[in-house]
Amino acid sequence: MTPHLSSLPRRRCFDGLAHQRAPARALISFVAFATALVASAPAAEQAISSPDGKIVVAVSDTDGLRYRVSLDGAPVLVDSALGLDFEGGFSLGRATTIIRADRTEHDGTWENPFGQRRTVRDRYHELTLELKENANSPGRLNLIVRAYDEGVALRYELPVQPGLESYVVTNERTEFLFPADLTCWAGDYSECAENQYPEKRLTQLSANVAKPHVLPLLVQLPNGYAAIAESDLLDWAGMFVTAAGPQGDGKPRPGVKTTLAARKDWHALVVGRERRLSPWRVVQLARTAKDLIASDLIATLATPSQLTDTSWIKPGITAWDVWWTGINPTQPGFTGLNSRGDTRSHKEYIDFAAEMGFPYQLIDWFWYEPMNNPKADLTKPAAHVDIPGLVAYARERNVRLLLWLDSHDVERQGFDKVFAQIAAWGFAGVKIDFMNHDGQETVKWYADVLAAAARYKLMVDLHGAYKPTGLARTWPNYITQEGVLGNEYNKIPWKPGACSTLHTITLPFTRGLLGPMDFTPGGFLNRTPAEFKITQPAEVIGTRARQLAMTVVYFSPLLVLCDSPENYRGQPGVEFFRGLPTVWDDTVVLSATVAQHLVIARRSGDRWYLAAMNGDAPLTVNVPLDFLGKGEWKLRAFADTPESATTPTSIAETTTVVRAGAPLTLTLAPAGGYAAELSQLP
Incomplete structure (x- = not known):
């Protein structure tokens, strides 16, 4: 398949403006049973149900690897393809036999001090299928399927095998086919998930692989809702969806197929070695809109925290700086989209943060110059912004500062050099901008930058960012992100x-x-x-x-208020912000x-x-x-x-x-x- 998403130069994304899973550390409250790798006889179809028995997932090896999902006995997804295509012309999933099926159950909880509820239930039935491709060698693939009371998830496991020590994935064949042409809310194409989600019919979705739909895809079922998403995206390509294409009779199929973001070489989607797990492909299910909103499934499926000490991660409120209002009287030559702060304006915002009891204040772009330039030096502030003086000024008022960075400049100078200086100045965290992509290289860059920031006890807010995939659970210093219009x-x-x-x-x-x-x-x-x-x-x-x-x-553990002290002070409603929590x-x-x-x-x-x-x-x-x-x-x-x-x-x-x-x-x-x-x- 021809790659469809370019790795364009990273820029502020205004649609036109310039591993595997770690061992679970959940607090296990109860495990009903765990039939540890007890194989059942090979069969053409294997199925599991959710713990409450209301959701059923069936996987078949008839006519290629396929699956279907039902809720309360009614079909959600009809037979939908599964599988991966590789460089060299071979595939896994097109002509597959299920040779082993293993089942386990899990009932536990995990604690999320940075979420919308502190104690999260993690209860599921799991089916692991060992598959053998009939026509190809190498030809082994495992499919892991989980059924929760609030949805289903599946992922591919590429085991170590002769002939597949290294590989290039050129296409993922996962489909989500619905039984009828249903109403949906589909994300418009955007490189950084800054898009609207207009209402459509499934058959009205775009088939253009150059401009696919951003997840999630929300579908209204006759008996509820289904939301297509992904979780635990680590060293893989980000997932989008496009229209599934016509049936044999030429009529459109109501559903979507997976399309992946291309790497910078425009050829490969995923380059891997030895054992590898794909992200989870998630179908979140709910009978009502209320139940849909209440789910923690995306975070629950993600790899648990990689940090042993999170005591330094402090959620709270900050205000933006003058970039939002677009006016700074002491920088009159820079207005609108080019507006910028200086020492005077930053002190004004710090004073307001102290008055309101906000723990943070953000210093946005143009504190260093030139930006996005090989000559940029993030250890040397521009003359109009006294960084050490502002840190001291804020500290005297019990406020800590957050600092904006261009991702290109961070990458050029190196994470450790930049973060060591920012931590030495006394900042609490950084806002990094202009990634605007989720090819495999950028996805890995996220994990690397979060790990490096954690070494210096810096919180991170990523802007120009792709959609969330549970990474904030894996790296809790990922305190918030954009990926939203x-x-x-x-x-x-x-x-x-x-x-x-x-x-x-x-x-x-x-x-x-x-x-x-x-x-x-x-x-x-x-x-x-x-x-x-x-x-x-x-x-x-x-x-x-x-x-x-x-x-x-x-929901945002770091709540960034957009407006200015001038527009807030003495205004009706501003007192709601005082003491407002940001985690729940x-x-x-x-x-x-x-x-x-x-x-x-x-x-x-x-x-x-x-x-x-x-x-x-x-x-x-x-x-x-x-x-x-x-x-x-x-x-x-x-x-x-x-x-x-x-x-x-x-x-x-x-x-x-x-x-x-x-x-x-x-x-x-x-x-x-x-x-x-x-x-x-x-």
């Missing part, structure tokens, strides 16, 4: 309205399923969709309460309709936070408060007002007392929101 698009002149109401309410059901996203919420120059324009300082679409709600709805002990989804509305509650310690977002239509919804404990609770709410529909900056702050037994009525304006903190009364 976020508020920065409200500055892009040729993308007016890209960050629309529909886009922002669709994100929790698409990109938000995969992991942390640095959307940079919190814009306070709120405008109606009709009034919004690209201007300076930057504006946002929707009500102020909506921007507050995003800080809870959009528990999460409960209370009401949800894909691309229409979401109401979610998250707990940190003994406090609950409640948030809601809707689409362009006004919404009134009764929310059960059963998640609260007994007794009375103080509800401090920030809500839309009757005027918010036409004056989106209008917001009402109220304090009331509520009980678990009584539902709460929320009224949201068009493009509206709601945000509240609940604390138990004595």
Whole structure:
């Protein structure tokens, strides 16, 4: 197959602007049984069910390696191909016999101090199939299939075998074929997952392998939802999907096939040696939109943490610097997309962080010059930014700094040289930009840069980044990432309205399923969709309460607020940010309709936070408060007002007392929101 995704020069991605698995360390609460590699007789078909028996995965070796999936007895995926093609003209999976089948079960938990719930269940049935290719030599392949109560996952294992000591994968044949032409939400093509997820039919999906769809692909089933994704992407090529192609009669097949990002040589997709595991191919399943949002499956499938000490990793809030607003009075020659901070403006933001109790402040680009240039030296700040002085200024105010870097310059100078200097200055972490690719080499670069940063106790926020695949579990210092069309698009002149109401309410059901996203919420120059324009300082679409709600709805352990001290100070709603947690002990989804509305509650310690977002239509919804404990609770709410529909900056702050037994009525304006903190009364 001809490679389809180029490795273009890495740049800020505005769609046009310039291993294997480590041993599990889960806390095992119970193991029902583990039939350790007890083989069953070879058969044309092998199947396993989820622990609750409601999901079934069957794998067949009839007419090539294929699988199908059902939920509650109804088909989710019909016979779909599996397999890999290699350089040299041979394949694994096209003419395969199952020669051994082994089954195990696991029931445990793992702790996620940097997630949306602290204790995560890890319960599955696993089927490992040993396969022999009938026509080719070498010809051995293993397929590992897991069935969870919330979905299924499968991955390929290439065992060590004569003739396959090294290899080049040129195509992955994995398909996801549905029984009918269903409604779906498919990610538009983007090199760095900065895209919308418009609603389509499966047969309307693109077959263009040069511009494939970004994961996840969300499909509405007759009895629920299926989300196609990947997890545990390590030293492999990133996965996209394209239309599956026509049937024998020429009619389109409702479904997709896997397409992989090409390496820089435009030939190979994956180059490997000896034993290798592919990433997990995931079909997340849910009967309701609420259940879809609540899943931790992508992180659970990822390789456990490679760090023995994570005590230095501290989630929290920072603000962006003046790049967002686009205006810096002491750098008047640089505005809009070229705006930049200097010592004066950075001190202004540090002062605001100290006032609000934020632990961090970000210093974004142009603190060194030239950028993305062989002459760049990341150990020598530019004259207009006093890096040592700013670190000392922030330290006196109990604020730590984060520092932006261009990935090209980091790579040229070397991880250790750059990170050693940044750590010596006293920074808490780095924001690295412009990767904009997920070919195998870039995927490996991610792991290498995170490992190097961890050696210097630096947190990492990757921008210009591909979609999450669970890597934040493997490297917990990967504190957040972009890979999302976020508020920065409200500055892009040729993308007016890209960050629309529909886009922002669709994100929790698409990109938000995969992991942390640095959307940079919190814009306070709120405008109606009709009034919004690209201007300076930057504006946002929707009500102020909506921007507050995003800080809870959009999960990000490092929460980067986009707006400026000038636009925050003394403004209604800003106090919601004070003391706001960014990681959670528990999460409960209370009401949800894909691309229409979401109401979610998250707990940190003994406090609950409640948030809601809707689409362009006004919404009134009764929310059960059963998640609260007994007794009375103080509800401090920030809500839309009757005027918010036409004056989106209008917001009402109220304090009331509520009980678990009584539902709460929320009224949201068009493009509206709601945000509240609940604390138990004595």
